Amino acid sequence: MTAQPASRVTIKDVAARAGVSKGAVSLAFNHKPGLSEATRERIFQAARELGWAPNLTARTLAGSRVDVVGLTICRPARLLGLEPFYMEFISGVESVLIEHSCSLLLRLTRSVEEEVGLHEAWWRGRQIGGAILVDFRQDDPRAASVERLGMPVVAVGHPSLTGGLTSVWTDDATAVTEAVRYLAALGHRRIARVGGAAALGHTVARGTAFDEAARALALAGAWQVTTDYSGEAGARATRSLLTAPPDDRPTAIVYDNDIMAVAGLSVAAEMGLRVPADVSLLAWDDSQLCRLTHPTLSAMSHDVHGFGADAARTLFGVITGEGPGSHPVPTPVLTPRGSTAPPSP
Amino acid sequence: MTAQPASRVTIKDVAARAGVSKGAVSLAFNHKPGLSEATRERIFQAARELGWAPNLTARTLAGSRVDVVGLTICRPARLLGLEPFYMEFISGVESVLIEHSCSLLLRLTRSVEEEVGLHEAWWRGRQIGGAILVDFRQDDPRAASVERLGMPVVAVGHPSLTGGLTSVWTDDATAVTEAVRYLAALGHRRIARVGGAAALGHTVARGTAFDEAARALALAGAWQVTTDYSGEAGARATRSLLTAPPDDRPTAIVYDNDIMAVAGLSVAAEMGLRVPADVSLLAWDDSQLCRLTHPTLSAMSHDVHGFGADAARTLFGVITGEGPGSHPVPTPVLTPRGSTAPPSP
DNA sequence: AACGTTTTCTTAACCGGTAAAGTCCCTATC
DNA sequence: GATAGGGACTTTACCGGTTAAGAAAACGTT
Numbered sequence: 001m002t003a004q005p006a007s008r009v010t011i012k013d014v015a016a017r018a019g020v021s022k023g024a025v026s027l028a029f030n031h032k033p034g035l036s037e038a039t040r041e042r043i044f045q046a047a048r049e050l051g052w053a054p055n056l057t058a059r060t061l062a063g064s065r066v067d068v069v070g071l072t073i074c075r076p077a078r079l080l081g082l083e084p085f086y087m088e089f090i091s092g093v094e095s096v097l098i099e100h101s102c103s104l105l106l107r108l109t110r111s112v113e114e115e116v117g118l119h120e121a122w123w124r125g126r127q128i129g130g131a132i133l134v135d136f137r138q139d140d141p142r143a144a145s146v147e148r149l150g151m152p153v154v155a156v157g158h159p160s161l162t163g164g165l166t167s168v169w170t171d172d173a174t175a176v177t178e179a180v181r182y183l184a185a186l187g188h189r190r191i192a193r194v195g196g197a198a199a200l201g202h203t204v205a206r207g208t209a210f211d212e213a214a215r216a217l218a219l220a221g222a223w224q225v226t227t228d229y230s231g232e233a234g235a236r237a238t239r240s241l242l243t244a245p246p247d248d249r250p251t252a253i254v255y256d257n258d259i260m261a262v263a264g265l266s267v268a269a270e271m272g273l274r275v276p277a278d279v280s281l282l283a284w285d286d287s288q289l290c291r292l293t294h295p296t297l298s299a300m301s302h303d304v305h306g307f308g309a310d311a312a313r314t315l316f317g318v319i320t321g322e323g324p325g326s327h328p329v330p331t332p333v334l335t336p337r338g339s340t341a342p343p344s345p
Numbered sequence: 346m347t348a349q350p351a352s353r354v355t356i357k358d359v360a361a362r363a364g365v366s367k368g369a370v371s372l373a374f375n376h377k378p379g380l381s382e383a384t385r386e387r388i389f390q391a392a393r394e395l396g397w398a399p400n401l402t403a404r405t406l407a408g409s410r411v412d413v414v415g416l417t418i419c420r421p422a423r424l425l426g427l428e429p430f431y432m433e434f435i436s437g438v439e440s441v442l443i444e445h446s447c448s449l450l451l452r453l454t455r456s457v458e459e460e461v462g463l464h465e466a467w468w469r470g471r472q473i474g475g476a477i478l479v480d481f482r483q484d485d486p487r488a489a490s491v492e493r494l495g496m497p498v499v500a501v502g503h504p505s506l507t508g509g510l511t512s513v514w515t516d517d518a519t520a521v522t523e524a525v526r527y528l529a530a531l532g533h534r535r536i537a538r539v540g541g542a543a544a545l546g547h548t549v550a551r552g553t554a555f556d557e558a559a560r561a562l563a564l565a566g567a568w569q570v571t572t573d574y575s576g577e578a579g580a581r582a583t584r585s586l587l588t589a590p591p592d593d594r595p596t597a598i599v600y601d602n603d604i605m606a607v608a609g610l611s612v613a614a615e616m617g618l619r620v621p622a623d624v625s626l627l628a629w630d631d632s633q634l635c636r637l638t639h640p641t642l643s644a645m646s647h648d649v650h651g652f653g654a655d656a657a658r659t660l661f662g663v664i665t666g667e668g669p670g671s672h673p674v675p676t677p678v679l680t681p682r683g684s685t686a687p688p689s690p
Numbered sequence: 691a692a693c694g695t696t697t698t699c700t701t702a703a704c705c706g707g708t709a710a711a712g713t714c715c716c717t718a719t720c
Numbered sequence: 721g722a723t724a725g726g727g728a729c730t731t732t733a734c735c736g737g738t739t740a741a742g743a744a745a746a747c748g749t750t
Contacts, residue, residue: 008469009469010705010706010707011706011707012706012707020729020730021729021730021731022706022707022708022730023708023709023729023730023731023732024728024729024730025707026707026708026709027708027709027728027729030708032709033727034727034728034729035727035728035729036727036728036729039728039729053466053469053470054470054706054707055406055469055470055471055705055706055707056470056471056472056707057402057405057406057470057471057472057705057706057707058406058705058706058707058708058735059706059707059708060402060707060735061400061402061403061406061705061706061707061708061735061736061737062706062707062708062709062734062735063707063708063709063734063735068450080432080433080436083432086432087425087428087431087432088425090451090453091425091453094451094452094453098452103450103451103452103472104450104451104452105413105448105449105450105451106435106439106448106449106450106451107439107443107448107449108435108436108439121398124353124354124398124400125398125399125400125401125402126400126401126402126735126736127401127402127448230633231633231634231636231637232633232636235637259633259634259637262634262637262638263637265639266637266638266639266641269639270639288575288576288577288604289576289604289607289634291576291577292576292579292580292604292607292608292611293607293611293638294610294611294614294615296611355735355736355737356736356737357736357737365699365700366699366700366701367700367701367736367737367738368699368700368701368702368738368739369698369699369700370737371737371738371739372699372738372739375738377739378697379697379698379699380697380698380699381697381698381699384698384699399736399737400735400736400737401737402735402736402737403705403735403736403737403738404736404737404738405705405737406705406706406707406735406736406737406738407704407705407736407737407738407739408704408705408737408738408739471705471706691750692749692750693748693749693750694747694748694749695746695747695748695749696745696746696747696748697744697745697746697747698743698744698745698746699742699743699744699745700741700742700743700744701740701741701742701743702739702740702741702742703738703739703740703741704737704738704739704740705736705737705738706735707734707735708733708734708735709732709733709734710731710732710733710734711730711731711732711733712729712730712731712732713728713729713730713731714727714728714729714730715726715727715728715729716725716726716727716728717724717725717726717727718723718724718725718726719722719723719724719725720721720722720723720724
């Protein structure tokens with residue numbers, strides 16, 4: 001890429017116009033002391049007239065801040081397109097970055113290893129000032145890598161997975177427990193869970209919590225399946241769960257995202273089962289989608305936008321050395337809609 | 346942001362280790378002539394041993410390439426989260442960028458003006474080597490702005506909107522016509538279209554094409570509504586279309602995205618209308634979602650991933666001065682599923 | 691052997707900023 | 721009236737690369 005910007009106003013031009021040195025302009029634009037109000041104003045005036053803004057590349061190279069935050073996501077492209085989660089998360093991140101005139105460097109990767117390599121390259125190349133790490137799995141290599149690099153990051157995931165990195169996370173265990181308790185309170189004794197990707201740490205956490213809740217409530221039946229988060233997988237899982245004889249199949253199913261819940265809804269209809277009379281469905285990551293189906297989907301609602309914003313804010317905290325440190329974001333809350341009800345006797 | 350990378354291997358270290366000058370290292374790493382095979386190999390060896398890679402910031406500043414492409418999207422954050430389109434488009438873009446070891450700088454903006462300003466800042470600050478422009482509206486200020494800056498871009502939108510910029514686009518008019526013809530062929534004489542944001546150029550294009558097709562086929566009724574692409578808006582629009590007396594309401598509805606079509610499906614159910622017996626529905630931007638509903642949604646399928654990839658490839662073409670130039674991508678094709686059928690008599 | 695060419699590599703000047711150290715001048719202090 | 725102390729700027733040395741111009745060695749030619 002070798003195309004050249006047409007106009008090239010540099011700090012030198014501004015300095016000349018304001019009748020000062022480059023250094024003075026730099027001081028003014030970084031709001032540092034050592035300039036009279038008059039000169040300061042004169043400099044800004046000159047910059048305005050020339051339409052100049054500091055070149056971020058040069059600024060970065062010269063060793064001050066880096067106004068870019070990295071985000072790498074490692075999931076198959078097709079799934080990303082469908083899952084509302086990430087776009088919403090990103091938009092939350094952006095809403096905070098924008099306040100710091102910071103940009104987001106995004107890359108979809110194929111593997112965690114690629115991600116590690118990329119972070120290293122970005123960091124050493126001073127392309128980014130920090131990063132947001134998502135989708136932690138067990139024994140994730142990223143914690144160690146980041147530690148070694150000394151790069152400021154915020155890890156999105158439970159502290160048990162993120163190896164001491166500053167983290168923000170949702171309390172999935174509590175949320176799963178609440179979901180199961182709610183269904184049990186409605187009278188369900190046979191409950192299934194259609195989980196996400198088995199490799200992901202929070203899938204494991206939810207699985208464990210589900211098992212514990214099932215045991216604590218002495219449920220008559222508790223199934224768990226892991227999927228790849230796709231609607232197809234959700235449909236397959238639902239179909240296989242519901243093909244058992246009526247007395248031996250779940251009367252309620254919890255899904256790890258809303259796409260799979262929508263798929264489940266459709267499978268139930270296709271199998272001639274009424275929702276919620278014959279089977280109750282409960283989605284996760286409540287998006288607009290849950291209000292568009294018929295019946296509407298009960299869901300564990302979660303402010304994903306706010307989650308992203310919180311992650312970004314926390315990252316800035318890490319970079320400046322202040323800030324809140326690790327903390328959970330509000331636990332998803334149950335939003336009952338039309339897809340859950342007591343099981344028919 | 347002032348954190349410092351822990352290790353700092355620079356070109357100087359590599360040069361010292363290989364026993365050559367900085368310049369020689371630079372030549373080697375840019376595959377330029379003027380070095381013997383032996384030295385070249387010695388330099389690469391040294392770099393490998395030290396784990397060095399050129400600092401992109403410095404490289405950019407020194408005036409060669411810029412390995413970042415900008416993408417700004419101006420839509421309300423909430424909608425972005427839901428629309429599968431963008432994430433899928435982005436993943437397509439990435440798939441091409443990655444081959445050029447290029448990254449994507451993403452920013453969600455609030456207005457087109459903000460977008461223009463951002464592009465200018467990015468370009469003049471040499472943050473990006475080019476940009477992908479999306480969501481063109483009529484009399485879009487971006488064409489002029491980009492022209493003035495001399496920044497390489499690819500515009501995603503019909504040439505009638507993009508003011509002479511190199512463009513890639515889908516032939517919406519043809520697709521709309523095909524959709525209407527298909528429904529007419531099934532026997533529908535009263536057809537409605539629930540469109541996207543009125544400000545967007547392609548919404549206008551589709552609207553015009555719809556009107557023309559309706560006239561050409563001498564339909565008995567043709568309605569059009571514009572929305573904000575949200576499911577709620579889709580539901581509202583559908584509800585208002587279907588409340589008319591049976592003989593005076595559309596028997597088929599075309600939607601501008603799949604979210605609204607899903608919402609429409611749900612509204613039909615809520616109003617006690619059977620799909621497709623009482624009303625046929627046709628979605629746009631076919632995503633997985635269309636296969637998850639019950640009945641499944643007929644849609645105008647479109648390879649969004651490939652669209653993104655094509656846009657990125659075209660951008661590289663613009664930057665290098667070669668490449669294909671403006672061209673349409675394959676027109677969306679009709680994929681009939683369960684939501685369209687002849688109207689019941 | 692002298693001389694023009696290449697090939698191979700070095701030097702040094704940028705790119706557009708930042709930041710530490712230095713200069714200059716004005717004022718307060720004893 | 722000499723000196724110390726600041727405030728207001730300027731100088732200058734980087735940051736980590738690229739690149740044009742220069743120099744030294746190797747080569748071919750007559």
